[in-house]
Amino acid sequence: MEQNQNTLVCKSHIFQYIIVIFIAFALGAGLVAFLATSMSTGDRYQEGFDAAKKLVLESTMGDMFRTPEDIRNITGTVLKVDGSRIIVHRQSQNPFDDPALIDRIVLITETTKITKISQGDTEAFRARMDVFMKNIQTGKSAGVTPPTPPELTRTKINISDIAMDDIIVVSATENIKTNKEFSASEIEIL
Numbered sequence: 001m002e003q004n005q006n007t008l009v010c011k012s013h014i015f016q017y018i019i020v021i022f023i024a025f026a027l028g029a030g031l032v033a034f035l036a037t038s039m040s041t042g043d044r045y046q047e048g049f050d051a052a053k054k055l056v057l058e059s060t061m062g063d064m065f066r067t068p069e070d071i072r073n074i075t076g077t078v079l080k081v082d083g084s085r086i087i088v089h090r091q092s093q094n095p096f097d098d099p100a101l102i103d104r105i106v107l108i109t110e111t112t113k114i115t116k117i118s119q120g121d122t123e124a125f126r127a128r129m130d131v132f133m134k135n136i137q138t139g140k141s142a143g144v145t146p147p148t149p150p151e152l153t154r155t156k157i158n159i160s161d162i163a164m165d166d167i168i169v170v171s172a173t174e175n176i177k178t179n180k181e182f183s184a185s186e187i188e189i190l
Contacts, residue, residue: 053096067094071177074104078166084108086162086187088170098178105181106170108159116161116189120153154188162189 057066076090086106108114119125128150135147162168171186 057096067097067177069177070175072173072175073169073171074176075167075169076104078162078164078168079103080164081159081162084159086159086168088168101178101180104170104176104179106187107181107183108187109183112184113186114157114159114162114189115154115187116157117152117154119150125150157189162187166190 074088074090076088078086079089080087084107086108088104088106090102090104092102132147132149167190169188169190170184171188172182173185174182176182
C-alpha cells in the first residue's frame with residue numbers, strides 16, 4: 001500500500017512538472033509572438049501615419065500643411081547666443097514638419113547684416129500714425145495711391161546686442177528647408 005502511495009505521489013509530481021513545463025512553453029511562445037507583433041507594429045504605425053498624412057495633404061485643407069520647397073527665411077525666438085552662433089526656436093503650424101528642425105543653428109559671418117526694427121521715438125511715431133489714420137478716415141485713400149503707413153526705424157547692431165528671448169527674422173541666400181545649421185545673410189530683431 002505504501003508503495004502504491006509513493007507511486008501516486010511520484011506520478012503526481014511528474015504530472016505537476018509536465019504542467020509547469022507546458023505553462024512555461026505557452027508563456028514563452030506568447031512572449032515571442034508578442035515581441036514579433038510589437039516589432040512589426042512600428043512599421044505598421046509608420047505606414048498608417050504616412051497614409052493619414054497623404055489623405056490630409058490631398059484634402060481641401062492640405063494647402064495649409066504644405067511646406068514650400070524653397071525656404072530662405074525663418075522667424076523664431078533666440079534660445080542661446082554663443083559667439084557667432086545663435087540657436088533659434090521656431091514655432092511651426094505644420095504638424096508634419098520635421099521636429100529635428102524646430103531649433104536651428106544660425107551662423108553669423110562677416111557679411112551678415114544685423115538690424116533692430118523699432119518704432120523709434122514713441123511720440124514722433126504716434127504723431128505719424130495719427131496722420132496716417134486721419135488720411136484713411138478722411139478718404140484720401142480713395143485716390144490712386146493709398147496713404148503709406150509710418151516707417152519703422154532700422155538700426156544697425158552687433159551680434160552682442162542680440163539677447164535670449166529676442167524674436168528674430170533670419171534670412172539666408174540658400175534654400176534652408178532641411179538645414180539644421182546655416183549661415184545668415186541678414187537678421188532682423190523685432
